[in-house]
Amino acid sequence: MSDQMNKSKINPKDILFEPLRFRNLTVKNRLMRSNISGRIDNYNGSGSEARICWEEKFARGGAGVLISSHVPINVRGRILPNYAMIDTDERIPFWRELGKRIHQYDCKYILQISHSGRQQDMGGIENQGKIALSSTSKSDSFHGFRCKAMSRKEIREVIKQFAQAARRVKAAGLDGIELHSANGYLFTQFLSSAINDRKDEYGGNLKNRARFLLEVVAAVRKEVGNNFHLQAKISAVDYSNDLFFWEKKGTTLEESIQVCKWLEQSGVDALHISTGNSFGHPKNPGGDFPMYEAANNYGVMLPSGIHTSRNMHFFRNPWLQPLFKFLWSRNKPQPIEGFILPHAKAIKKQVHIPVICTGGFQTASVIRKAIEDGSCDAVSMARTLLANPDLPNMFKRGNNKAPKPCTYCNKCLINVLQHPLGCYDVSRFNGDEKKMMKEVMAFYDEAEKRSFK
Ligand SMILES: Cc1cc2nc3c(=O)[nH]c(=O)nc-3n(C[C@H](O)[C@H](O)[C@H](O)COP(=O)(O)O)c2cc1C
């Protein structure tokens, strides 16, 4: 047996497979599939059979719960076309069917209700000529996404849209809601001291910057009641100046701890800890910047921002590529696996609700230690399960690692702009491109078989 497959001692009381009890939900183990968005649904926001087949492979692989991709509550908050939405009651039957199919595997499904704000990679035809909503009218410094500061009326409308989306999640028989208040999307745009420049009651001090998120929590609770699982994903630290070192640092860990305390007091049942006030960000998902993939995929974003042509120049010009790589990688976390744990631990010490940590997890012994030493109660895995969807079952069989772990190359992240969600690191397939493509396309093949039997 190879070193990577090193068997860890099989312990019947293994903490990885101890159920996790939230206030309103019990999950069979501590291994959660983290959110991964991809363009695998229909253009009009309806869900696809391909999406259901895609999700099912993670439930089969043994994850205790799947936390969905970014699901827009309104088309103005969609990151890319071909994302299934939850913006009308007509969407409920699709999500109900998806939930049923996931439940067959004794796996739960939490839906992430989301609004992109200005961080909209490609608005699609429905958003053409419309300017994105945000806390600010300043565009971001990387892509230069244009936006406008929301009026109070617009804030009230979006709060209602979140509450209605939450009602639909419950009506679809899913197991819980996650608010996407991390990674630079609309909630982060309000929370972040580096982004939010408002002068009204939604800007300025921390309480004001957290007001929008807390008002959404209250509106959601009013709609779904106190007995339905609600969690929030939050970036513990902004690292706003990671790429461009002359910028402000943004929200600190201490500020996020305070926001987490307020979230707990307002009736949030769990916290999912992430990092960075944009997405992608040099630290999220932690890993390499795949220049070849950027040069070949970023083109679809050219109309989306005022700095996209500049960026394309950096990705394509062999003289500029090393400079960009340097800026991206100079603060790269090392090791990547578990690098957010110190922040999760600091938050966990200050709250009484379970804490889930994301970021590079793919080794049973690392995850076990993180839970046992009180850094978190569970971990969430995105790329690492994309590479090895049956990792939880491998752990259960006593393996400490997959034979071919995720390399954190981030090719999946950049390919997602144009191509199906999947692992695109050909080195994991011994250089066999055909084998890689077969695995990437497998969920479409399965959907085709099911639809046209
Ligand atoms: C292709 C891709 C899409 C993602 N989409 C989302 C998303 O929709 N919502 C979200 O909260 N995080 C999203 N993430 C972040 C992951 O959920 C996760 O927190 C992050 O990748 C770190 O975990 P990992 O190292 O296991 O990938 C995405 C990551 C990737 C690679």
Ligand code: SF4
């Ligand atoms: S392309 Fe594959 S190996 Fe690379 S980060 Fe994504 S899942 Fe991991």
